[in-house]
Amino acid sequence: MSHPPLEPMRPVSVAPEEWQSVPAWKTLLVLAVSASAAASTLALPNTAARATVAVVALIVAVVLAVASTRQTVRESGDQRISWLRGPAVRRRDVDLLQSCSGSALFVGALAPNAVPGWYWWLTAALVVWILPPLVLQAGHNRRI
Numbered sequence: 390m391s392h393p394p395l396e397p398m399r400p401v402s403v404a405p406e407e408w409q410s411v412p413a414w415k416t417l418l419v420l421a422v423s424a425s426a427a428a429s430t431l432a433l434p435n436t437a438a439r440a441t442v443a444v445v446a447l448i449v450a451v452v453l454a455v456a457s458t459r460q461t462v463r464e465s466g467d468q469r470i471s472w473l474r475g476p477a478v479r480r481r482d483v484d485l486l487q488s489c490s491g492s493a494l495f496v497g498a499l500a501p502n503a504v505p506g507w508y509w510w511l512t513a514a515l516v517v518w519i520l521p522p523l524v525l526q527a528g529h530n531r532r533i
Contacts, residue, residue: 415485415486415489418453418489419485419488419489419492422446422449422489422492422493422496423492425442425445425446425493425496426492426495426496433500436501436504439500439501439504440500440501440504440507442496442497442500443496443497443498443500443501443510443514444497445497446493446494446496446497446500447493447494447497447498447514447517447518449490449493449497450490450491450493450494450497450514450518451490451517451518451521453486453487453489453490453493454486454487454490454494454518454521454522455521455522455525456486457486457487457490457522458521458522458525458526459525460486461476461478461479461526462525462526462529464476464478464479465477465478465529466478467533468533469529469530469533470526470529470530472526490518494514494515494518497514498510498511498514498515499511
């Protein structure tokens with residue numbers, strides 16, 4: 390059974406991909422992290438206040454790291470994410486989330502620096518910050 394010949398294809402013009410601007414809430418988040426860093430290092434001599442800033446900053450850091458990794462996994466689709474080089478598809482929004490996450494981790498890890506007996510906090514903060522994105526990336530790579 391023969392099919393009729395196909396008509397020639399018309400030329401298609403594709404507009405270049407445009408990057409979306411950074412949402413205002415992400416810019417405000419960077420300012421909030423900077424303000425909390427200044428407050429924790431300059432104005433909080435109290436042990437309880439420094440511990441509170443450290444815990445809140447660590448929670449913010451973990452949430453932003455997970456959001457960044459989820460967005461990277463979503464954009465990678467059916468491609469594996471390399472452990473050493475990073476993903477093939479990387480957008481500016483992810484980088485901003487990761488940098489805010491790193492800044493919040495820095496504040497959270499160093500806020501209780503002057504508190505006696507809290508030397509273990511830096512190691513715990515790093516583990517809590519690194520583990521959830523690693524699990525998400527490993528799950529994505531395993532599915533692919």
